[in-house]
Structure formats: C-alpha cells, structure tokens
Amino acid sequence: MDATGAHDHVDLKKHVRTYLMVFGGLMVLTLVTVGVRYLHLPVVPAILLALAIAIVKGSLVACYFMHLISERKLILILMLATVFFFFGVLLGPVLTELNEINPAR
Amino acid sequence: MSSAIPYTVETRPDTGLNNVKLGIWIFLASEVMLFGSLFAGYILLRTGNPTWGKGSELLSVPLATLNTAVLITSSVTMVMAWVAAMERKLGKFRLYMGSTVALGAVFMVVKAFEYQAKFHHGAPPSYSTFMACYFTFTGLHALHVLGGMIINFYFGFPGAKMMATDPQQFANRVETAGLFWHFVDLVWIFLFPVLYLLNFQAPPA
Numbered sequence: 001m002d003a004t005g006a007h008d009h010v011d012l013k014k015h016v017r018t019y020l021m022v023f024g025g026l027m028v029l030t031l032v033t034v035g036v037r038y039l040h041l042p043v044v045p046a047i048l049l050a051l052a053i054a055i056v057k058g059s060l061v062a063c064y065f066m067h068l069i070s071e072r073k074l075i076l077i078l079m080l081a082t083v084f085f086f087f088g089v090l091l092g093p094v095l096t097e098l099n100e101i102n103p104a105r
Numbered sequence: 106m107s108s109a110i111p112y113t114v115e116t117r118p119d120t121g122l123n124n125v126k127l128g129i130w131i132f133l134a135s136e137v138m139l140f141g142s143l144f145a146g147y148i149l150l151r152t153g154n155p156t157w158g159k160g161s162e163l164l165s166v167p168l169a170t171l172n173t174a175v176l177i178t179s180s181v182t183m184v185m186a187w188v189a190a191m192e193r194k195l196g197k198f199r200l201y202m203g204s205t206v207a208l209g210a211v212f213m214v215v216k217a218f219e220y221q222a223k224f225h226h227g228a229p230p231s232y233s234t235f236m237a238c239y240f241t242f243t244g245l246h247a248l249h250v251l252g253g254m255i256i257n258f259y260f261g262f263p264g265a266k267m268m269a270t271d272p273q274q275f276a277n278r279v280e281t282a283g284l285f286w287h288f289v290d291l292v293w294i295f296l297f298p299v300l301y302l303l304n305f306q307a308p309p310a
Contacts, residue, residue, distance in 0.1 A: 012188050019188075023181045030173050030297075034166065037302050046305075050298040057294045065184050065287040072121045075130050082134040086141040093149050 022064045029057050114274050129281045133288050140292055143242060150234050159233035161304035163226050169301045172215050179208035180290040183283045190276040195268055202261030209254040216247055239300055249289045256282045
C-alpha cells in the first residue's frame with residue numbers, strides 16, 4: 001500500500017469486494033460469539049472459544065481493513081515486536097502473583 | 106511536491122514507507138501497550154477476586170451486540186471513504202466519511218444510555234472491581250471513539266479541500282485516520298467478550 005500510485009481502478013474494485021466479504025464475516029462471527037454464550041459452556045472452554053473468535057475477528061480487521069496482509073516488512077516487524085511486549089505486559093504481573101491467586105478460580 | 110515536511114507522499118528509501126504510515130503504526134504500537142496494561146490489570150484483578158463479576162448482570166448484551174455491529178459497519182464505511190479518496194470522488198468520499206462519523210455518534214449515544222442505566226441501578230465504578238474495570242475500559246475506549254470522530258469529521262468536511270490541491274497526500278491522511286479508526290474497532294472486538302460475555306459469577310455463598 002505504498003504511495004507510488006499503485007492503485008488503479010480495477011485494483012480498488014477488488015479491494016471493495018474483499019472489504020464486503022470481511023464485513024460479512026465479522027457480522028457472522030459477532031452473532032456466533034453471542035450465540036455461544038447461550039450454550040453455557042464451562043468457564044475455561046467458554047473463555048478460550050470467545051478469545052479464539054475475537055482473535056479471528058481482530059485478525060480480519062488488521063489484515064484487510066488495516067492492509068497488514070500487504071504491508072511492508074518493517075511494519076510487520078514493528079507489530080511482531082509489539083505483540084511480544086504486549087504478552088510480556090499481559091502475563092508478567094500474573095506470573096509474579098501466581099502463588100497468591102486463589103486456586104478455586 | 107513542495108511540502109515542508111518530507112516524505113508525506115514519496116517513499117523514504119531506507120524504510121520503504123512514507124513517514125505518515127510509519128508514524129501512525131508506531132503510535133498504534135503505543136496504543137496496544139496502553140490497552141495491554143489495562144488487560145494485564147484486568148487479569149490480575151479477576152484471578153485474585155473470589156467474587157468477580159458483581160454488577161455484570163446489569164450489562165446489556167443486546168445493546169453491546171448492537172454497538173459491535175455499529176462499529177464494524179463504521180469500519181467498512183471508513184475503508185470505503187479511503188477508496189473514494191483514492192478515486193478522487195469528493196461526493197462519494199463525504200457520504201462515506203459522514204456515515205462513519207454518524208455511526209461513531211450512534212455508538213456513543215448507545216454507550217451513554219448504558220452508562221446512565223448503570224448509575225440509575227446504583228452501580229457506579231465504586232460498586233465493584235468489575236464495574237471499575239468496565240468503566241475504565243469502556244471510558245478509555247469511548248474517548249478514542251470521540252477522538253476518531255473529531256479527526257474523521259475534520260478530514261470529511263473542512264479538511265477535504267485538500268483533495269483538490271494534493272489528492273495523494275489527502276488519501277494518505279484518510280488512510281491514516283482509517284488505521285486509527287480500525288484500531289478502535291479492533292479494541293472493541295476484544296472488549297465485547299471480555300466485559301459482556303465472559304462473566305461467570307460465583308453463586309452467592
């Protein structure tokens with residue numbers, strides 16, 4: 001998606017078709033994630049399934065709406081580094097408190 | 106291209122990108138860390154709390170589902186606005202950009218009704234750890250929606266003059282605003298299950 005005028009008309013038309021397909025996919029997955037709630041799954045599978053659906057939806061947005069799938073390598077490297085540190089921030093505090101966490105939950 | 110700021114349109118040879126694109130992605134990386142720290146706090150508070158979820162029964166899943174659909178639709182109108190900017194069609198661009206701003210406003214109105222209902226039921230942020238997390242997450246997210254609406258309104262209306270003078274730079278600006286807007290949508294995609302769908306309240310002892 002560089003600014004060298006690589007987008008001719010046909011190219012943009014193809015983009016639009018992709019966007020509409022992604023839109024449909026996101027809407028269906030939203031209904032699925034709400035529907036799954038009524039299955040009353042146990043805690044762990046319910047969380048894993050809901051997060052898996054959210055990751056698929058988030059990836060669709062990032063790859064297609066944000067053009068990450070056709071983006072330059074530098075940006076992919078930047079985002080991979082961000083994901084790495086994101087998980088560091090996410091899991092670091094939990095791991096340090098592991099002994100204090102109530103095992104019943 | 107006589108621009109005071111270099112590489113707004115032309116590609117920088119060493120990065121292979123224009124500076125606008127690299128800049129917005131670095132900003133989004135910092136946003137990931139901002140929300141990441143909140144999610145870390147959420148996990149810690151949740152796993153350490155035997156009475157997690159107090160107040161979650163007051164949340165409206167239908168309203169949140171509606172807001173999810175509104176935000177996803179606004180992401181599509183945003184990307185269509187970018188296509189119109191690339192095609193240099195001002196009327197079509199304004200229609201899609203106006204729709205994006207309007208859908209953002211719908212999201213905020215629904216959110217305002219939700220907030221009002223919580224306060225009405227006596228569940229402000231101080232009600233429980235869950236409600237504190239709920240208001241912190243959704244409040245920060247709503248500020249992002251508001252910020253995105255202001256940017257999109259500016260590019261959609263007063264700022265759209267640039268399409269006539271410098272169309273490629275303008276399309277880049279729209280793409281940048283779009284990247285921010287899609288990021289805001291992406292955050293909501295995670296907030297929706299985390300706050301609304303995954304609360305398993307322990308039965309009262």
